[in-house]
Amino acid sequence: MRSSNVTLKSIADRLNVSVTTVSRVLNGKSDRYRISKETQELINTAAKELSYSPNQLARGLRLKRTNTIGYIIPDISNPFFSSIAKNVEKSARKLGYSILLCDSEEDTKIEENLLQLMIDRKVDGLIISPVGLEVNHLRRIAQKNIPIVLLDRYFPELNLPFVTSDNYKGALEAVNMLIEHGHKRIACIQGLVNTSPNNDRVRGYIDAHKTHELSVDKKLIVGDSFGEENGYIETKLLLKQDDPPTALFAVSNLISLGAIRAISEEGLKIPDDISMVSFDDQPYSRFLSTPMTTVSQQNSQIGQIAIKLLIDQIESNRQLEPKGIFLPTRLISRDSVKRNINLGIKAIG
Amino acid sequence: MRSSNVTLKSIADRLNVSVTTVSRVLNGKSDRYRISKETQELINTAAKELSYSPNQLARGLRLKRTNTIGYIIPDISNPFFSSIAKNVEKSARKLGYSILLCDSEEDTKIEENLLQLMIDRKVDGLIISPVGLEVNHLRRIAQKNIPIVLLDRYFPELNLPFVTSDNYKGALEAVNMLIEHGHKRIACIQGLVNTSPNNDRVRGYIDAHKTHELSVDKKLIVGDSFGEENGYIETKLLLKQDDPPTALFAVSNLISLGAIRAISEEGLKIPDDISMVSFDDQPYSRFLSTPMTTVSQQNSQIGQIAIKLLIDQIESNRQLEPKGIFLPTRLISRDSVKRNINLGIKAIG
DNA sequence: AAGTTAAGAACAAACGTTTGCGCAATTTAA
């Protein structure tokens, strides 16, 4: 029922030549195998006429190459990831590869299943933004010699190539700026604990304090997810503390959205009542009720580099000596940070 | 080099049975083909031990079924599409299908190539948010009896199932509201002309005027793309008109972002100087400098319904009598619309 | 005891490619 398919065989039959010959002509190997000009001509026109197009399943099976890249991402609806995905897909497409996309929903178990699914589908390589809490399933892949590149989140203890922003420096710079604006009680609403972007950003937050010989109040490092909800809840709680922070460092764009919601619910204003810096710049960041000061990542480059690294690995057929690439971030100053001359919100109110 | 693969044959050899038997046991067809319990046991444990997992390429070739759905989208970085993509992928995954994702970059030529690419990869079905300007390549697919569902953009003249928002009603409601707030000169910044969402929204815009016996100034219907740039440029021009509009109807979220940029560059305020309603609600819409009144679409349902429709078609193996599904929108009132008591900006200034 | 049935499993073809090797016919060289 589903369309009478035109195959090498159907072309061969029609022209009374062998499948072999047709294959060779259509693959541009006529010269190497000495196919006559006339036969070439015949085959080429027949192929065009029937609009032949090779079955990639059969091709993949025979060639052990599918020109497909598996791409696992924790949340495609997060604009941070979707803007990266845009470039991953585009770069891959330009180099002749397609993307098998799966969303792990920040769930390691799902991620593990997806990994197997992709191997079964014989992808040529993998780009993964892993959940980042577990590493063993990825280690196993690495041992199977399947080309792989980690994106955004990586594992210091694992010898796999990765591309990510220099989250440490980005956070350091952001929090330094906050401190230099006179803030001493700066809350850090973190994302998924023990993932590299989170840990690097928190480390930057802590080191900025150290540089300025400021002690870190552990009660000000809160939260456990990159999502909006987490930003909302933790901000609510922070604002109720006895000695609330004068500034907020939100570790992701979604967290900052949640924080803004909480802050406005409490009737407070940014930056008058509380200052704020957020990781991830977004197209809308400058249009928020208070244009947000953000740490901007090079989303477009990240995806491109990841694909290049991966395809290099695939096509050179060698295990690249794994290297990690850190891309610089940029602090975009807008209006969400105020110079702090007081000791805290209470002094203001 | 790339991992010694465990196949049906390797299991068969090790146990001195035939490939056939192994296949049957592992596919749960032991009973139908009377394989003894012992043999089953043997095969099952061997498979587990070697962690056998079938080659989906070979399987697909033989079965003519890949459990893969091709998904073509004009811009995955657009949060409107990425939030839909989230649900498309998730629903598909839950029903046992994977997504081959490609971005057409709003380019019909690319879309056409991608279509062929997906057919060659033997996807079981297609979900497409087409560019929407050309229809012939889609018509050809339809004739090949490949299951397909259109998402967001559809073709009234083409007999293909689709899922989309009720863009007409959504626009009608939004513009009605603007008119009822006293606005008489309402600009409409449209998206890609001749795509269904655009045309339906513009039609809503026009009909709202008709209902209120207001004439439509053609000079106020401007623009040609769903992107941010378009919103910016057209707003700039609109504001320079002799008799500028008192309200703006932005046909997409990106357009409204561009409009906001232009408006703030001109030193104007929403809604004091100009009112605004935008299609597409986004998580950040409520946090914009002026919380935006929007027409919200049911992004999560759209994706789910599209997948269900498609998989129904695939698994029932029949050409569904094609039906279009329109999902209701919801007007979310915030602060970007002001009651207009004047005749225009000039009267205000 | 001969014929019938059932159990258990294997054969072989098919899906659509690609490719190492071989073969016949023709041309060139000696």
Add this chain to the structure above:
DNA sequence: TTAAATTGCGCAAACGTTTGTTCTTAACTT
């Protein structure tokens, strides 16, 4: 004239599954 080289192309295997059919042995009938 004969051997060698070249031209032009096909055979058949392989990739890893699935499945209709057949085969062998053992068990059951009557």
